[in-house]
Amino acid sequence: METPGSQSSLHRANLERVVRAVRLAGSLTQAEIARTTGLSAATVSNIVRELKDGGTVEVTPTSAGGRRARSVSLSGDAGIVIGVDFGHTHLRVAVGNLAHQVLAEESEPLDVDASAAQGFDRAEELVSRLIAATGVDRSKIAGVGLGVPGPIDVESGTLGSTAILPGWTGAKPAEELRGRLGVPVYVDNDANLGALGELVWGSGRGVKDLAYIKVASGVGAGLVIDGKIYRGPGGTAGEIGHITLDESGPVCRCGNRGCLETFAAARYVLPLLQSSHGTDLTMEGVVRLAREGDPGCRRVIADVGRHIGSGVANLCNLLNPSRVVLGGDLAEAGELVLGPIRESVGRYAIPSAARQLSVLPGALGGRAEVLGALALALSEMGDSTLLDGSLSAGAPAFT
Amino acid sequence: METPGSQSSLHRANLERVVRAVRLAGSLTQAEIARTTGLSAATVSNIVRELKDGGTVEVTPTSAGGRRARSVSLSGDAGIVIGVDFGHTHLRVAVGNLAHQVLAEESEPLDVDASAAQGFDRAEELVSRLIAATGVDRSKIAGVGLGVPGPIDVESGTLGSTAILPGWTGAKPAEELRGRLGVPVYVDNDANLGALGELVWGSGRGVKDLAYIKVASGVGAGLVIDGKIYRGPGGTAGEIGHITLDESGPVCRCGNRGCLETFAAARYVLPLLQSSHGTDLTMEGVVRLAREGDPGCRRVIADVGRHIGSGVANLCNLLNPSRVVLGGDLAEAGELVLGPIRESVGRYAIPSAARQLSVLPGALGGRAEVLGALALALSEMGDSTLLDGSLSAGAPAFT
DNA sequence: GCTTAGAGTTCACTAGTTGGACATAGGCGG
DNA sequence: CCGCCTATGTCCAACTAGTGAACTCTAAGC
Numbered sequence: 001m002e003t004p005g006s007q008s009s010l011h012r013a014n015l016e017r018v019v020r021a022v023r024l025a026g027s028l029t030q031a032e033i034a035r036t037t038g039l040s041a042a043t044v045s046n047i048v049r050e051l052k053d054g055g056t057v058e059v060t061p062t063s064a065g066g067r068r069a070r071s072v073s074l075s076g077d078a079g080i081v082i083g084v085d086f087g088h089t090h091l092r093v094a095v096g097n098l099a100h101q102v103l104a105e106e107s108e109p110l111d112v113d114a115s116a117a118q119g120f121d122r123a124e125e126l127v128s129r130l131i132a133a134t135g136v137d138r139s140k141i142a143g144v145g146l147g148v149p150g151p152i153d154v155e156s157g158t159l160g161s162t163a164i165l166p167g168w169t170g171a172k173p174a175e176e177l178r179g180r181l182g183v184p185v186y187v188d189n190d191a192n193l194g195a196l197g198e199l200v201w202g203s204g205r206g207v208k209d210l211a212y213i214k215v216a217s218g219v220g221a222g223l224v225i226d227g228k229i230y231r232g233p234g235g236t237a238g239e240i241g242h243i244t245l246d247e248s249g250p251v252c253r254c255g256n257r258g259c260l261e262t263f264a265a266a267r268y269v270l271p272l273l274q275s276s277h278g279t280d281l282t283m284e285g286v287v288r289l290a291r292e293g294d295p296g297c298r299r300v301i302a303d304v305g306r307h308i309g310s311g312v313a314n315l316c317n318l319l320n321p322s323r324v325v326l327g328g329d330l331a332e333a334g335e336l337v338l339g340p341i342r343e344s345v346g347r348y349a350i351p352s353a354a355r356q357l358s359v360l361p362g363a364l365g366g367r368a369e370v371l372g373a374l375a376l377a378l379s380e381m382g383d384s385t386l387l388d389g390s391l392s393a394g395a396p397a398f399t
Numbered sequence: 400m401e402t403p404g405s406q407s408s409l410h411r412a413n414l415e416r417v418v419r420a421v422r423l424a425g426s427l428t429q430a431e432i433a434r435t436t437g438l439s440a441a442t443v444s445n446i447v448r449e450l451k452d453g454g455t456v457e458v459t460p461t462s463a464g465g466r467r468a469r470s471v472s473l474s475g476d477a478g479i480v481i482g483v484d485f486g487h488t489h490l491r492v493a494v495g496n497l498a499h500q501v502l503a504e505e506s507e508p509l510d511v512d513a514s515a516a517q518g519f520d521r522a523e524e525l526v527s528r529l530i531a532a533t534g535v536d537r538s539k540i541a542g543v544g545l546g547v548p549g550p551i552d553v554e555s556g557t558l559g560s561t562a563i564l565p566g567w568t569g570a571k572p573a574e575e576l577r578g579r580l581g582v583p584v585y586v587d588n589d590a591n592l593g594a595l596g597e598l599v600w601g602s603g604r605g606v607k608d609l610a611y612i613k614v615a616s617g618v619g620a621g622l623v624i625d626g627k628i629y630r631g632p633g634g635t636a637g638e639i640g641h642i643t644l645d646e647s648g649p650v651c652r653c654g655n656r657g658c659l660e661t662f663a664a665a666r667y668v669l670p671l672l673q674s675s676h677g678t679d680l681t682m683e684g685v686v687r688l689a690r691e692g693d694p695g696c697r698r699v700i701a702d703v704g705r706h707i708g709s710g711v712a713n714l715c716n717l718l719n720p721s722r723v724v725l726g727g728d729l730a731e732a733g734e735l736v737l738g739p740i741r742e743s744v745g746r747y748a749i750p751s752a753a754r755q756l757s758v759l760p761g762a763l764g765g766r767a768e769v770l771g772a773l774a775l776a777l778s779e780m781g782d783s784t785l786l787d788g789s790l791s792a793g794a795p796a797f798t
Numbered sequence: 799g800c801t802t803a804g805a806g807t808t809c810a811c812t813a814g815t816t817g818g819a820c821a822t823a824g825g826c827g828g
Numbered sequence: 829c830c831g832c833c834t835a836t837g838t839c840c841a842a843c844t845a846g847t848g849a850a851c852t853c854t855a856a857g858c
Contacts, residue, residue, distance in 0.1 A: 008845090353638055
């Protein structure tokens with residue numbers, strides 16, 4: 001830190017290396033750590049002792065039927081991370097540990113029109129409740145990931161458009177939450193977090209580049225490139241909802257005509273069915289009816305799929321991701337919507353770009369965003385945060 | 400290398416740190432190196448001596464009117480890099496040094512239908528001629544960047560479609576050239592290299608995310624994200640030419656209808672003018688006529704611009720780059736084509752994504768690709784390649 | 799019961815950085 | 829013109845931290 005290119009920094013780097021290896025694998029013996037990190041057994045021995053003294057890591061004396069292998073794993077209370085997701089109609093909180101395990105999760109309805117202060121009150125309460133339920137000490141919180149359902153400037157932390165969450169005008173959600181909880185808060189929009197959630201826990205496991213398409217009242221995409229959220233220099237990457245499919249199509253709320261959103265988003269699609277199916281239809285309802293066989297709903301969903309597929313084809317030609325994951329209510333429709341999407345992609349994307357693409361439904365449903373928030377907290381905090389405990393705890397031993 | 404987390408790697412890292420600092424700044428005194436790298440003066444002293452012994456760096460005994468500052472700079476012959484660009488109708492080679500200076504550059508016509516072997520013969524010759532002209536020793540070649548005008552799998556090094564370069568079927572250009580020149584060869588397609596070239600030397604200086612749109616016989620884009628070429632998991636990112644603008648438009652060579660390419664690429668646009676302007680018209684000619692005021696050519700170019708703008712708007716919504724650079728013959732048309740592009744982008748992209756976007760003509764013209772090849776060689780080889788000399792030369796000193 | 803083999807630890811050694819002492823050389827004031 | 833001051837670069841002793849080799853320990857296999 002203070003001497004950025006010297007032995008102590010090397011030692012720190014090696015500590016991180018070990019922690020990362022353990023975190024990724026869940027648990028390892030020292031010999032395995034030595035092999036995967038490339039460090040010598042002696043060094044690993046020292047490092048493990050240091051980490052154990054610092055409380056970062058736990059050593060289970062004997063594990064399986066081996067000779068005498070001590071398995072090393074991140075200690076359950078080494079730290080926890082929290083994910084908070086503000087949705088249009090709900091608030092969702094999850095608590096996880098550093099081993100990528102979700103310890104507790106809960107959601108409650110939240111009025112969109114609630115003021116920002118009220119929303120944060122509820123969030124703070126829910127976080128406290130969940131932490132209490134897990135029995136972990138509050139001081140172990142290593143970071144908080146926060147999702148907001150609208151464009152947010154990650155640098156400055158200010159919400160962009162306030163059309164979606166009135167009453168939150170000019171709010172700086174991350175700052176607010178940091179003030180209340182006293183720990184670092186990392187914020188991003190729901191589509192990006194959904195992408196991260198599916199990447200780490202859901203349908204995106206194993207790939208490094210993924211596009212998460214979320215169809216709800218609008219259409220947005222979260223892009224993960226090489227394992228990291230890609231936001232673009234201006235922070236507004238992923239606006240797949242507003243690529244133009246038909247220059248003379250319906251007028252979109254963004255002011256253009258024929259945006260993908262006007263063919264796929266709930267606010268434009270539901271009215272099509274209202275004369276035949278009643279006015280209080282929701283996207284969820286349409287999906288349910290379609291699965292039950294309602295021909296009108298099936299047709300509408302297939303049409304939506306075809307249009308999304310056109311958008312995905314463009315995305316695919318430009319970015320060539322290895323996986324596209326469909327999220328939001330629409331994902332529940334399964335093959336009813338995925339089939340037409342794949343068909344459109346096959347038709348409109350150039351073959352070499354579409355070849356290794358797989359289009360999958362999200363595996364996490366509405367949980368994708370909270371879990372993504374957890375993942376954001378985990379990735380942003382880095383592995384170094386874990387070491388602070390062991391470093392400060394280790395120091396006295398040398399005096 | 401062999402011991403990836405230990406002192407020797409630290410030393411190597413520090414060497415690289417110093418080399419990078421010097422390369423970025425041009426020349427520095429040891430004290431300045433110490434300050435910018437954060438290393439101690441003593442360490443810098445040792446490192447500089449080692450680098451000097453290895454020939455990587457030169458020390459000019461006295462410089463300005465200071466006390467006794469010795470200025471350290473990369474030695475001119477510490478290494479050179481070579482860029483080779485195979486185009487549809489030309490072969491272009493450039494030689495540069497590690498200080499990002501172009502030492503020599505030359506191009507010659509190359510028949511597209513020439514066999515691969517013949518092409519490589521010509522390239523090898525031209526490289527030899529240029530190296531001889533610069534007077535640098537052949538052994539100083541640190542790397543070669545190679546551009547090919549078609550899809551290439553960077554991992555395996557095999558050319559994809561052979562439609563563009565018949566006679567090159569199944570060739571592995573990088574391997575071939577490595578065999579002939581005996582140094583590492585890094586290969587990529589022309590659009591990606593053009594992007595890199597403009598980023599490092601041209602209209603993209605200062606930004607980290609850039610899209611380079613090359614309009615020639617086809618339309619392709621090179622994407623640079625966070626300073627690195629983005630190829631996508633399948634290696635075919637950037638196919639902006641085949642995003643669909645009009646589902647019932649003209650049939651494209653890719654098999655779809657209404658691709659951007661069918662509205663913008665030379666092979667589709669030139670026929671429009673052949674009845675009025677003759678059959679041996681080239682894109683270059685159209686641009687020239689347009690600049691001279693020919694209304695038909697102006698109209699065609701403006702239409703092309705509008706369509707490209709639609710594609711760029713989609714790109715912008717999805718990726719939100721901070722800069723779009725137009726390359727290829729068409730860029731010579733200047734505002735005649737840029738105006739309509741900007742107009743289309745303004746109309747079809749969502750405002751928040753287009754806000755900080757600038758659309759510029761390429762500053763390098765046809766040189767973008769060779770210079771990009773140089774930049775590729777420079778970036779791929781890293782700073783570490785420079786050290787090989789000093790490391791191997793330094794070793795005997797310790798025996 | 800003896801051997802064997804892998805796991806983890808200890809120890810002497812070595813690589814490499816650092817802080818401080820030291821030499822050097824120009825600027826500046828007297 | 830001389831000596832002080834200051835910043836540069838070098839040298840040396842101290843220290844940090846990783847490594848290979850030797851060693852111990854345990855359980856499995858014959």
